[in-house]
Amino acid sequence: MNSGIRFDAVSVAYGGNVVLDSLDLTVEPGEVMALLGPSGSGKTTALRAVAGFVRPVSGRVFLGGRDVTELPPYRRGIGMVVQQYALFPHLKVAENVAFGLKAQKAVPRAEIPGRVAEALDMTGMAAYAGRYPRELSGGQQQRVAIARALAIRPSVLLLDEPLSALDAQLRSGMLAELARLHRELPDVSMLYVTHDQVEALTLADRIAVMDKARLQDCGTPQELYRRPRNEFTASFVGNANLLPVEVRTGGGVRFGEAVLKVDTGDAAAGSAATLCVRPHLVGLGEGPNALRGTIREVQWRGSTHRLYVEVDGRPVKADVRELRETPVLGAPVTLHFASQDAVLLGAGVGSGG
Amino acid sequence: MLVHSRAGRWATWAGFLLLFVPLFAVPLLVIVAASFSTNWSGVFPSGPTVANYGAAVRGESLQALTTSLVTAVAASVFALLFGSWAALAAAALRKRGKRALDALFMLPVAVPSVVVGLAVLVAFSRPPFLLNGTPWIVVLAHTVLVTAFAHQSVSAAIVRLDPVYEQAAASLGARPAYVLWRVRLPLLLPSLNAAAGLCFALSMGELSATMMLYPPDWMPLPVQIFTATDRGSLFTGSAVAVVLMGTTLLVLLAVSRLRTRASFR
Ligand SMILES: Nc1ncnc2c1ncn2[C@@H]1O[C@H](COP(=O)(O)OP(=O)(O)OP(=O)(O)O)[C@@H](O)[C@H]1O
Ligand SMILES: [Mg+2]
Numbered sequence: 001m002n003s004g005i006r007f008d009a010v011s012v013a014y015g016g017n018v019v020l021d022s023l024d025l026t027v028e029p030g031e032v033m034a035l036l037g038p039s040g041s042g043k044t045t046a047l048r049a050v051a052g053f054v055r056p057v058s059g060r061v062f063l064g065g066r067d068v069t070e071l072p073p074y075r076r077g078i079g080m081v082v083q084q085y086a087l088f089p090h091l092k093v094a095e096n097v098a099f100g101l102k103a104q105k106a107v108p109r110a111e112i113p114g115r116v117a118e119a120l121d122m123t124g125m126a127a128y129a130g131r132y133p134r135e136l137s138g139g140q141q142q143r144v145a146i147a148r149a150l151a152i153r154p155s156v157l158l159l160d161e162p163l164s165a166l167d168a169q170l171r172s173g174m175l176a177e178l179a180r181l182h183r184e185l186p187d188v189s190m191l192y193v194t195h196d197q198v199e200a201l202t203l204a205d206r207i208a209v210m211d212k213a214r215l216q217d218c219g220t221p222q223e224l225y226r227r228p229r230n231e232f233t234a235s236f237v238g239n240a241n242l243l244p245v246e247v248r249t250g251g252g253v254r255f256g257e258a259v260l261k262v263d264t265g266d267a268a269a270g271s272a273a274t275l276c277v278r279p280h281l282v283g284l285g286e287g288p289n290a291l292r293g294t295i296r297e298v299q300w301r302g303s304t305h306r307l308y309v310e311v312d313g314r315p316v317k318a319d320v321r322e323l324r325e326t327p328v329l330g331a332p333v334t335l336h337f338a339s340q341d342a343v344l345l346g347a348g349v350g351s352g353g
Numbered sequence: 354m355l356v357h358s359r360a361g362r363w364a365t366w367a368g369f370l371l372l373f374v375p376l377f378a379v380p381l382l383v384i385v386a387a388s389f390s391t392n393w394s395g396v397f398p399s400g401p402t403v404a405n406y407g408a409a410v411r412g413e414s415l416q417a418l419t420t421s422l423v424t425a426v427a428a429s430v431f432a433l434l435f436g437s438w439a440a441l442a443a444a445a446l447r448k449r450g451k452r453a454l455d456a457l458f459m460l461p462v463a464v465p466s467v468v469v470g471l472a473v474l475v476a477f478s479r480p481p482f483l484l485n486g487t488p489w490i491v492v493l494a495h496t497v498l499v500t501a502f503a504h505q506s507v508s509a510a511i512v513r514l515d516p517v518y519e520q521a522a523a524s525l526g527a528r529p530a531y532v533l534w535r536v537r538l539p540l541l542l543p544s545l546n547a548a549a550g551l552c553f554a555l556s557m558g559e560l561s562a563t564m565m566l567y568p569p570d571w572m573p574l575p576v577q578i579f580t581a582t583d584r585g586s587l588f589t590g591s592a593v594a595v596v597l598m599g600t601t602l603l604v605l606l607a608v609s610r611l612r613t614r615a616s617f618r
Contacts, residue, residue, distance in 0.1 A: 051524050073523040074532075080524040086517035090539045100525030103535070152525060 003064050003155030003189045004029040005050055010059035012045050020045045021213040022059065029064075029155075032182055032190045034200035036236065037210030043193040046210070047158050050191065052076050063156055074103075079149030080158040083165060085141045087133035093144050094120070094129040100152035119151040120144075122181065139170045146181070160193045175202055197237055201225065209233050231345055234276040241282070241316050242345075243275040253344065256312025260289045262342045274345040277337050279306070282318035287336030291316060295327050309333055381598070388591035405592035414593050417577040418600065424488070424573055425556035428495035429503075432552045433545060435496070436503030441533070444511045458504040461497050470494055470562030488571040494562045499552040506551065510544030511537075543612055550608040557601045 005027040012020035020042040027033040035043045048054045049061055052073035060069045068076050087096050097116045101107045107115060120126045123143040133141055142162060149157060162178075163171045179202070182190065194200055200207045201221045209217040209224065209232065217224060217233040228234035231242055245253035245260070249269040252261045260275065267273055284307075293311035300322075307318045307327065318335055327333065387393060388409075391400035408414060436458070443454040461469050473494045477484040484490040518540060522532045538545075560575040567576055574597045582590035 051520070053520055053523075073520070074526050074528050076524075077526065078524055080521065082517060082521065084515075084517055086515075086521040088518060088521075088536060088540075090542075099522065099527070099535070103522070103525055103527035103531050106526075148521075148525065158524075 003187060004031075004062075005033075005156055005189055005191060006062040006065075007046070007049070008060040008062065010046070010049055010056045010061060012042070012049055012054050013057050019213050020049065020056075023215055025208055025215060025218065027156075027189050027191055029189055030186050031205045032192060032203055034204035034207045035191060035193045035210060036195065036197060036200040036207050037216075038195060038236070041210040042213045043195075043210055044160055047080075047160050047191060047193050050076075050156070051078055051080050051158055077152070077154055078156045078158055079152060079154035081142075081145045081149050081160065081162045083161045085133075085145040085165075087141055087144055087148070089133055091132075092129070093125065093131050093133070093136070096133065096144060097129075097148045097151045099148065104152065115151055119147040122150060122184065123147040123177070138165050139174065142166065142174060143177075146178075150181075150185070155188060157188050157190045158193075159190060161195070162192075163194075163199065164196075171199075175199060179203055201237070207237065209236060211236070227343055228276060228345065231274055231276070234343070234345060239279050239317070239319075241275075241277045241279060243277065243314060243316070245273055245275045245344075247271050247273055247344075255291070256314070258289075258291055258311075260342070261339050262289070262344055263339070264344055267344060267346075276343045276345055277316075277341060279317040280304075280319040281341040282316070282320075282335050282337050284318065284320050284323075284333070284335060286334055288339060289337050289342070291335045293333060293335070295329055295331050295333050298327055298329065300326070307333070309335060311335070384591050384594050384598075387588055388595045390588060393587075405588050406596075408589050409592035409596050413572075414574075414577060414596070417572050417574045417593075418596060420488075420571055421557055421574040421597070422600070424491055424495055424571075425553045427492045428499055428556040429549050429552035431492070431496040432500040432503040433507075433549055436500045436505075436548065437507045437541075437545060439500075440504050440508035440511055441537075443508060455504075455508065458501050460501075462501045466498055466559070466562040467565060469498055470565030473497060473562070474566040485566070486568045488568065490566050490568070491563060491571055491573065494566060495556045495559055498559060498562060499555045502551050502555060503548045506544055506548040507541065510541050514540055546608060546612040550605050550612075553604060553608070554601055557597065557604075 005025075007023045007025040010020060010023045011018060023046055025033070025046075035046060037043050045054060049056055050063070052068070052071060056069065060067050062068065063076060063078070088099065091099065094116050097119050098112050101112045101115055116129070117126060120129055123146050125140060125143045125147055128136060128140060128144070133144065136144065142165070146162070163174050166174060182188070182203070192199070192203060204221060206218060206220055207224050208215055211232050217229050221237075224233055224237045228237065228240070234240040234242060243255050245255045247264050247267045247269055248254050248259065251264060252259055253264060253273065253275060254260075255275065262275065291309070291311045293309040293316065295307060296310045296315065297308040299306040303322055304319045305321075305323050305326075307320065309316045309318060316335060386398050388405050389401055389403065390398035391402050391404075392398065410418075439454060439458060443451045446454065473490065474485065476482065477490055477493065484493060514537065518536050519532050522536045523529075527535065558575060559573075560579060563573055563576055564579070567573065574593065578590050578593050578597065581593060
């Protein structure tokens with residue numbers, strides 16, 4: 001079966017309050033798409049529109065080329081894993097995993113145990129088949145929830161912040177597991193909702209960035225990280241210095257007193273714009289594109305030092321390799337960055353961070 | 354309530370006993386004491402005997418006990434079926450419809466049960482619904498009276514039921530009927546069980562509506578107690594009352610044992 005998800009101008013409103021505004025997004029067959037955005041941006045709502053739990057006020061939802069907007073959830077054939085796992089508390093692990101197969105009656109009864117064992121094997125939970133969900137840890141419940149969704153061999157897997165209830169260590173382990181699962185199931189399209197940029201960058205083939213009910217940006221992790229299209233993406237995918245600059249005639253930009261040589265593309269001379277520079281690409285000392293300022297704050301982060309430097313009344317963050325001597329607050333300092341590491345963003349998008 | 358100081362704990366217990374003993378324990382103890390005596394003219398009963406129980410578990414008393422048990426079980430089953438069905442249907446309705454249905458089911462509680470009894474009697478005394486004179490009219494009246502409680506407790510449980518389970522089931526391809534049977538009802542089981550116990554106990558003790566309509570060959574135990582004491586056989590009546598109390602408690606105990614097995618988490 002041909003998989004893939006397509007949102008065609010999907011809008012969702014709760015009582016006149018638009019929480020998803022005309023979303024256009026395509027998840028290709030076999031692709032992992034991360035839906036990244038702050039809390040309340042409408043990520044879960046988009047997922048629920050695919051699953052069929054909310055009805056769009058306008059727009060269509062397609063699964064594998066088929067318009068499913070009018071179909072009830074049970075006829076959509078998707079696998080879904082939600083934040084709370086929602087394992088059936090009255091059923092044992094194996095019965096939970098078998099639930100979809102029994103409900104659909106698409107598989108002969110005799111084949112069900114084999115399929116259940118296969119799904120449990122895939123998530124490493126075979127040893128726990130006879131337990132009740134309440135007898136499992138959070139991470140184990142998580143795996144069972146994934147096994148339950150995979151057992152019906154869906155062509156589309158929806159994951160709503162599946163790792164948010166886990167601690168940091170378990171989370172990175174599960175992240176690796178999910179990546180492995182995706183390699184083992186190359187035909188399954190996944191829509192992965194998260195507000196954690198590391199999860200999105202690690203797992204996704206493409207990331208859709210959402211804010212305020214709208215899709216802000218969509219692209220591969222590298223594109224979004226290296227060439228963000230707007231201030232919101234720049235600050236939400238990774239860390240960013242967003243410097244207000246003015247485009248100069250004859251190339252380069254002006255930031256306060258400093259003149260910086262960056263690619264201005266076709267930006268009009270004299271117009272205001274925002275320059276995005278990643279803190280870890282900012283170096284200490286003289287160099288090209290030097291910025292002079294005073295140290296306002298120093299944070300030691302183990303392998304790096306985070307410096308907050310005030311340049312022309314603006315804070316500039318720099319992540320530098322651990323310094324042998326902690327810089328003194330108030331001391332003058334010079335920062336620099338390579339021209340190709342800076343991205344000029346169009347003016348007037350969001351307030352920036 | 355958590356009380357930490359020793360004096361506070363004592364005060365709490367004392368307060369509890371002060372309220373509990375005269376309000377709940379004493380009347381019941383009096384009944385038990387009376388059931389074992391032949392005479393009660395002083396402060397305490399006299400003439401200890403077990404003869405009252407001989408009469409209480411034989412003949413028409415025994416028959417009344419069976420009548421009560423059959424009526425209560427039947428009424429509870431019907432009430433549970435109707436009440437849960439209505440509660441499940443109401444949960445699928447919009448707010449206004451739900452409120453109307455809830456109000457409708459509360460009606461038999463708001464109306465005095467004598468009135469309910471009379472209404473059932475009048476309504477079912479002529480064809481095509483001629484139930485007067487049959488045991489069914491008692492079962493029907495009890496069902497009408499206790500369905501309200503079944504409906505109430507089941508709909509409260511439905512509201513508390515987290516929708517994520519139904520949604521997870523639906524996303525796995527389960528049709529609504531399958532979801533109801535395999536997910537919602539099992540999750541509601543503890544509440545259904547509690548509702549069953551409540552209905553049973555209410556039906557076992559129901560007197561006022563029953564008095565209005567019981568046929569001569571279907572006399573439940575509370576009516577039997579009433580007529581016995583009315584005739585002046587206070588001590589036999591007490592013994593029958595103790596039997597009623599004991600039977601009801603035993604059944605409730607069994608039901609709650611089942612509940613602990615059915616509950617999870
Ligand atoms: N059932 C509902 N009724 C009314 N408003 C709702 C409902 N569900 C969500 N909303 C609103 O829709 C908006 C988007 O919610 P949504 O759950 O999609 O956010 P989200 O991006 O998933 O956020 P989070 O990261 O916190 O889960 C929120 O402002 C929320 O208040
Ligand atoms: Mg959400």
